[in-house]
Amino acid sequence: MIPGPEKDNTIFIILGLAAIAIIAIGAYIYLKPAPQSEENPWVSGGEEALSPNATAIIVLSEKCTDCDSAARLVEKIRQDSANLGTNIVDIQTAYDSSEDGRMLIIRYNITELPALILKKEGQWDGRLLSMWVDGIGSVEDDGSLLYREVAPPYVIVESGETIGMVEAVEIVPESCEGCFDSGAFLDSLEGYPDYVHFTEVTRFNESNPGARALIEKYNITKLPVVILNPGIGAYKVSQQLQSVGSQEDDGWLVLREIPPPYYDVASATVRGRVEIILLKDGSCPDCYDAAAFSDDLANIFGMQITNRTEYDVSSPEGRALISRYAITAAPTFLVSGEASAYRGFGDFWFAKDNTKESDGWYVFRDVNYIGVVYKNINESGTG
Numbered sequence: 001m002i003p004g005p006e007k008d009n010t011i012f013i014i015l016g017l018a019a020i021a022i023i024a025i026g027a028y029i030y031l032k033p034a035p036q037s038e039e040n041p042w043v044s045g046g047e048e049a050l051s052p053n054a055t056a057i058i059v060l061s062e063k064c065t066d067c068d069s070a071a072r073l074v075e076k077i078r079q080d081s082a083n084l085g086t087n088i089v090d091i092q093t094a095y096d097s098s099e100d101g102r103m104l105i106i107r108y109n110i111t112e113l114p115a116l117i118l119k120k121e122g123q124w125d126g127r128l129l130s131m132w133v134d135g136i137g138s139v140e141d142d143g144s145l146l147y148r149e150v151a152p153p154y155v156i157v158e159s160g161e162t163i164g165m166v167e168a169v170e171i172v173p174e175s176c177e178g179c180f181d182s183g184a185f186l187d188s189l190e191g192y193p194d195y196v197h198f199t200e201v202t203r204f205n206e207s208n209p210g211a212r213a214l215i216e217k218y219n220i221t222k223l224p225v226v227i228l229n230p231g232i233g234a235y236k237v238s239q240q241l242q243s244v245g246s247q248e249d250d251g252w253l254v255l256r257e258i259p260p261p262y263y264d265v266a267s268a269t270v271r272g273r274v275e276i277i278l279l280k281d282g283s284c285p286d287c288y289d290a291a292a293f294s295d296d297l298a299n300i301f302g303m304q305i306t307n308r309t310e311y312d313v314s315s316p317e318g319r320a321l322i323s324r325y326a327i328t329a330a331p332t333f334l335v336s337g338e339a340s341a342y343r344g345f346g347d348f349w350f351a352k353d354n355t356k357e358s359d360g361w362y363v364f365r366d367v368n369y370i371g372v373v374y375k376n377i378n379e380s381g382t383g
Contacts, residue, residue: 085125
């Protein structure tokens with residue numbers, strides 16, 4: 001058998017080396033971390049994203065079945081997918097007790113649970129990225145989005161402690177029609193945007209021995225009152241609540257500055273039910289509308305108006321008011337002393353030349369300040 005010519009394998013070697021190089025380059029591009037510069041290759045602007053489809057991985061703690069902020073965030077993104085250019089098509093769940101869960105916690109240095117990891121091929125839509133880095137989480141070195149600003153309740157991975165479990169106590173008077181609704185207030189905290197998680201809500205009537213003990217312990221002067229345990233401190237809304245309450249030595253927060261009407265414990269009376277008297281001048285059709293002005297004032301302070309009475313300056317009742325309070329201009333109005341129960345009312349009222357009389361009534365006198373048409377009242381008590 002005549003031997004054939006020897007094969008020249010050089011070309012195959014070259015092609016093989018080229019293939020290996022291409023694979024190596026591809027692997028490097030795929031595995032390399034995202035640069036930490038402003039030119040992040042994982043970000044794109046809306047329509048330029050390769051695909052809107054993403055996968056959500058939620059890592060949960062078995063210690064807290066009520067820690068659901070990650071699931072709420074996923075639902076928010078799904079509901080607003082068109083505006084965020086991101087469509088979550090797959091949701092996976094892992095627990096901290098599982099091997100997968102522990103690997104994810106280590107891989108992404110997760111410190112609080114629940115955690116949320118968003119993954120997708122290609123670049124993220126810039127609209128989602130803007131929202132994410134503005135207060136939700138971080139962009140990781142593999143391009144994943146990690147939920148780091150975890151809303152309570154949550155579990156601290158290192159200690160296993162659950163943060164944000166809130167207990168509440170309400171103390172309500174036996175009777176106070178139209179007073180602050182503490183139950184509705186707590187319901188509002190449970191909803192958007194605070195999502196406060198209450199593990200227990202106890203409601204006492206004022207006469208209950210437990211209520212009396214708390215009233216004495218915290219020197220409570222107004223009812224209804226809401227008292228919250230230290231768990232409320234994990235929520236952003238706690239900063240607002242502290243502005244109307246006091247943090248006690250035991251860490252509980254007593255909401256003291258409740259809006260009127262309220263029950264005054266010391267006097268056993270309801271404060272904040274306001275009466276208004278309007279003094280008009282029928283002979284001045286062009287004069288300002290004191291009723292509308294007093295309504296605006298009541299709305300500003302959230303006053304509960306229980307009675308409104310109108311008199312003309314020429315009526316016996318009108319002349320009696322003019323004489324008693326030395327009123328010199330009309331139209332005007334008077335507000336009962338219960339207005340003092342409303343926070344900031346006194347500062348507003350006395351900023352100009354208005355007065356509070358010896359019987360507690362407030363008389364509006366500064367008509368010049370508001371720049372309206374009015375009539376001077378002569379010595380006879382008429383306009």
